[in-house]
């Protein structure tokens with residue numbers, strides 16, 4: 001069953017210590033290797049053992065998503081919000097619906113400063129919050145106008161980037177056990193920012209409001225466990241709409257949004273390079289020029305991919321999507337060895 005319009009789901013696990021990954025300290029066979037499982041009592045307390053993701057709302061009327069990072073033996077997860085495009089009261093209400101609250105938020109990442117991703121009315125509230133707001137240095141002029149000097153913020157930029165395809169992609173440590181890989185994308189004048197979150201539990205790729213899919217996005221979005229990508233409009237509905245010509249050109253001209261087909265092609269490409277991809281979350285559907293039915297028609301010939309789909313909407317939070325760490329071993333002096341794919345224990349909760 002598709003999670004087209006999931007109901008709010010309360011996630012009690014978000015606030016209770018998670019058990020360490022199941023380990024029994026026996027020798028086990030992995031892909032052509034005999035490895036020794038690591039005793040769980042030595043699992044690092046800075047290892048992310050579960051990543052939980054939920055879209056509070058997505059669309060041209062406002063965007064906000066939540067990402068939780070869970071650690072062994074810690075009662076509370078790190079809480080990250082992506083974008084503040086919903087009204088304050090609405091955000092608080094939706095956070096309550098998924099058992100969160102603003103005072104719990106550690107980090108806020110802003111993809112870009114269009115009003116559906118950052119409402120300037122947030123500035124006053126952010127001044128009273130302990131959260132750090134992160135955004136790309138390219139967006140400083142807009143952020144400055146929105147009041148960024150008045151709240152706790154950090155910018156990231158392209159200095160010392162070695163990525164030849166995209167200079168604007170210097171990774172940084174966002175939280176213990178979580179590295180953020182940002183990259184810039186074409187969108188209107190100022191562009192937007194896409195991200196890959198790397199943790200021991202899995203990798204999340206997040207990109208919305210992009211006029212086209214550039215090679216550096218496909219390069220970054222490999223071996224993902226979870227993908228969140230926009231699927232904004234149906235070209236036929238866009239053409240047939242009463243929107244003025246300049247607006248249609250803006251949306252479809254390569255610096256606006258992704259059509260369903262462009263998004264689908266990217267998802268197919270990313271899936272081929274992500275053998276453990278568990279869920280595909282489609283963001284930012286146009287209410288006027290798109291529908292879940294049109295998207296499902298495109299995916300209909302690919303039932304395996306179709307089963308992974310979660311189509312977000314403007315009004316209701318999605319269920320929590322939980323991605324648990326695969327059983328892993330840190331060999332003395334060596335890299336972490338991941339065991340078989342089936343040991344990934346991701347699951348989507350249902351109310």
Ligand SMILES: [Zn+2]
Pocket residue numbers: 059060063114116117209284
């Ligand atoms: Zn937007």
